Ligand SMILES: Nc1ncnc2c1ncn2[C@@H]1O[C@H](COP(=O)(O)OP(=O)(O)OP(=O)(O)O)[C@@H](O)[C@H]1O
Ligand SMILES: Nc1ncnc2c1ncn2[C@@H]1O[C@H](COP(=O)(O)OP(=O)(O)OP(=O)(O)O)[C@@H](O)[C@H]1O
């Protein structure tokens with residue numbers, strides 16, 4: 001691949017201020033049934049060169065949070081209170097205060113988002129190239145040949161046949177091809193931050209692997225700063241440096257990927273991990289989380305997870321816990337995280353570590 | 368006893384559902400009022416054989432609510448007495464066309480194959496029949512003064528487009544998972560058609576019925592205006608036609624006479640159409656919030 | 659034992675002439691009573707089509723479907739009726755599989771009454787409550803008068819299962835029955851299905867594109883891997899997962915994203931020669947996987963259609979080149 005032609009000015013210097021800082025961000029949707037509290041007080045720093053995964057069940061507010069960063073929320077949404085500070089080259093802005101024209105610049109050049117449904121992101125009657133050109137021109141980049149050259153390179157980078165894709169209509173591309181094309185377009189203006197909403201959901205397994213491979217290259221070779229949004233824990237395990245678990249609009253746990261997967265401190269994170277099977281990890285017993293996700297209009301009192309939580313006490317019913325440091329760069333919002341720790345000492349998660357003996361055993365069993 | 372209680376309960380629920388949508392409920396009340404006036408009103412305000420020639424083209428007053436016509440007859444009385452036949456014929460037309468469309472459309476869609484081919488062929492033939500010229504030809508053989516017959520005629524000519532829609536809906540419903548599940552459970556064809564598919568088309572059928580009804584009203588007015596239906600009774604269409612032919616548009620005086628039936632028809636149409644919003648609520652549980 | 663359901667060289671074609679596609683190509687599969695068989699493969703490989711043919715909901719284009727050893731095409735009315743009711747299906751989409759205009763009560767009692775499984779309405783009601791309890795929809799009285807749209811996806815799937823149970827089936831085709839349900843409640847659904855297998859002697863044909871789910875659900879059973887309408891490999895689940903032989907199965911196993919960072923790090927990647935899945939309209943000759951296969955032997959793979967051959971370790975593989983070669987997927 002001719003990735004040598006692609007230059008990204010990514011700063012991976014660590015002792016810089018984080019390029020993105022969310023402070024106490026709230027998002028509400030006004031609906032007929034009432035106020036949907038989709039995001040409730042999220043505070044989050046995204047460091048340069050890191051990839052962060054936002055995981056959680058359907059409706060936990062992941063997409064809403066992503067959309068609030070690029071300010072593409074539906075008009076019924078209200079983002080308030082909160083600040084979203086974006087920093088680049090000594091510049092520091094509050095995204096929530098940007099004007100429309102500043103926003104347009106911000107959206108593709110600073111922070112690009114690849115949407116959940118790749119088909120809807122395209123205009124069905126325009127060829128891929130026309131859409132690319134529109135995007136570039138909207139950002140004052142009118143040198144057609146330069147745009148074309150860069151886009152062809154990007155298509156090669158995402159392992160697509162450039163000449164075929166560039167002249168195609170969206171419906172002529174398969175789901176995986178559309179997803180990759182979208183990724184290429186989002187890289188067109190060299191954004192500093194890339195937000196990917198469910199980048200592999202609804203794609204076939206082999207295509208998912210291709211996308212994961214590409215994103216890995218972006219991460220490892222280009223040190224791109226990325227946020228992955230997914231309900232699929234596997235995306236976090238495969239791609240993230242840090243993982244944040246969302247429940248009912250809140251980040252309930254955040255930490256380094258290994259810590260979160262093997263030393264979770266929040267009962268919900270633990271529940272998710274114990275509910276999801278691996279393929280090559282031998283046979284594992286799985287447990288489901290009782291109950292169902294909360295109604296965001298009428299949230300339960302106290303800790304929003306308490307109706308489903310096996311660690312819950314009366315305190316959980318009354319007071320909502322805040323994020324608390326439980327390890328190195330590891331935060332959890334749970335009154336009883338120590339109990340989770342004890343539980344894990346008794347029944348540790350040893351999937352990855354257990355793989356070799358587990359596999360050996362099963363093969364013997366069968367014969 | 369139990370059945371009575373069930374029926375009462377059902378009526379209660381339906382009425383409650385009707386009130387869910389305010390606009391729709393107003394429409395429902397409007398329809399009710401117009402029906403009452405048209406079918407019971409004539410007993411209170413019987414038709415006048417002759418007018419009072421001393422009161423020609425009077426504007427509205429306490430005595431003549433909608434004024435009087437060129438013969439001194441009261442407009443309100445004419446409106447009250449002029450709805451019955453038009454509404455009756457339109458109801459028949461809507462019933463007939465909906466019945467034909469739903470029965471054969473569902474059959475064609477559900478059974479497919481040669482049944483479908485035949486139904487589609489007949490529908491296409493009917494679609495190409497020019498209605499008005501056909502009626503004109505018919506009118507020269509038979510006098511169209513029987514409103515039952517007129518309704519039947521309009522109904523028999525009015526079903527093709529609804530049939531096509533019902534057929535298309537049936538086709539798509541047939542492929543739905545819950546219909547397949549009913550097939551797997553061996554619940555039988557009549558259960559599948561009447562319990563699984565029809566209830567899911569009810570909203571659509573009701574709206575089509577309403578549209579068929581309003582369409583039939585226009586159809587009749589058109590026929591009357593064209594002179595294809597003899598004027599031997601007084602109804603809204605005849606009033607419009609009469610006013611029209613006597614230059615009501617140019618005489619300021621007769622504005623009350625010609626506007627009365629036009630407004631009556633418009634009100635009826637509006638009420639019927641808005642009422643369908645409430646009916647949707649009855650037939651589509653997903654629209655009921657809360658609960 | 660006589661297989662409860664057996665497919666013999668079953669094929670399904672859709673469309674005519676130039677547009678004709680072979681969605682399922684000569685599949686043979688016998689499911690023993692009490693067995694769990696899992697059909698896996700990527701989108702469009704013919705899993706649902708196979709399942710619907712097994713359930714008698716789609717006529718076969720060629721081949722035979724046998725129920726209890728009897729060809730369903732030769733059955734008389736009564737036998738056909740028995741077969742119909744003995745085989746049920748649970749669909750993927752919890753939003754589409756229940757009639758939105760019926761309450762849960764209507765949905766469950768209709769088959770009970772129609773098939774005279776109960777004396778009257780009162781008994782139907784009672785049985786419906788029992789069934790809802792079996793699928794863990796408790797407290798039952800909260801659910802009886804609800805409409806499907808008032809339930810969550812997982813609850814709807816439970817209603818689908820309860821509805822299937824009304825006719826006391828022997829065989830259930832679960833077509834992606836848990837794929838659209840949130841991860842946190844998936845496991846309890848799967849466990850509920852497993853319980854049915856043990857308590858009610860239901861045999862499952864479990865269809866999924868998710869290998870991890872297949873592994874979990876069918877650990878005691880068998881996995882069948884399909885590619886472009888054909889069976890490419892089949893075998894007891896532990897063998898198929900740990901010692902897959904067909905290059906396509908291996909590629910799938912290697913490609914599945916793992917919900918475990920350690921495994922994700924240590925998984926071996928298999929490079930395929932091509933990324934595109936061929937269209938069903940223009941299937942490659944010979945082994946349909948040959949254009950993508952890293953182990954292709956020219957003159958053989960692109961000419962001869964490989965047959966499923968049994969292997970010593972259990973099951974069978976449709977790849978003469980690689981059927982005896984194990985590879986390590988975790989390094
Ligand atoms: N435009 C909108 N108007 C009203 N409510 C909305 C809107 N968009 C989202 N919501 C609600 O906000 C909540 C959070 O939605 P969001 O899409 O952010 O969740 P998510 O975590 O991305 O879920 P998924 O995994 O299903 O994509 C949900 O309850 C959703 O129904
Ligand atoms: N009724 C139909 N008419 C025409 N083609 C069909 C029909 N049903 C299925 N097909 C085609 O047959 C092939 C196999 O479809 P099938 O639904 O069995 O796949 P699947 O393995 O279940 O896929 P998925 O994982 O997406 O559900 C597909 O290419 C599909 O387009």
Ligand code: SF4
Pocket residue numbers: 266267268303304305306307309310311312313316321333334335336337
């Ligand atoms: S705070 Fe209480 S209810 Fe919430 S997760 Fe922790 S233990 Fe469970």
Ligand SMILES: [Mg+2]
Pocket residue numbers: 062063064116197
């Ligand atoms: Mg989302």
Ligand SMILES: [Mg+2]
Pocket residue numbers: 705706707833
């Ligand atoms: Mg399918």
